Amino acid sequence: MFFPVTIYNAEGEVKKVLSAKMLHERHWKLFHERETPPFITKGKKREMVKDLKKKLDWEFPEIAERHYQ
Numbered sequence: 250m251f252f253p254v255t256i257y258n259a260e261g262e263v264k265k266v267l268s269a270k271m272l273h274e275r276h277w278k279l280f281h282e283r284e285t286p287p288f289i290t291k292g293k294k295r296e297m298v299k300d301l302k303k304k305l306d307w308e309f310p311e312i313a314e315r316h317y318q
Contacts, residue, residue, distance in 0.1 A: 251276070 251272040256265040305312075 251269040253269050254267040254272065255263055256267070258264045
């Protein structure tokens with residue numbers, strides 16, 4: 250279940266309101282995109298999310314160093 254989200258700017262004024270319906274649709278769209286098996290992407294190169302890559306490089310620096318040399 251999703252609830253409406255209100256986004257405020259620095260002055261405390263309402264900047265945007267995200268409806269529960271929009272959040273629900275966005276969630277399931279992203280879910281299905283991420284669950285698509287790689288062989289269905291028809292040769293498209295799958296890229297790692299930048300934040301995830303940074304986190305993994307930070308946690309395992311020895312692997313990152315070997316990869317970039």
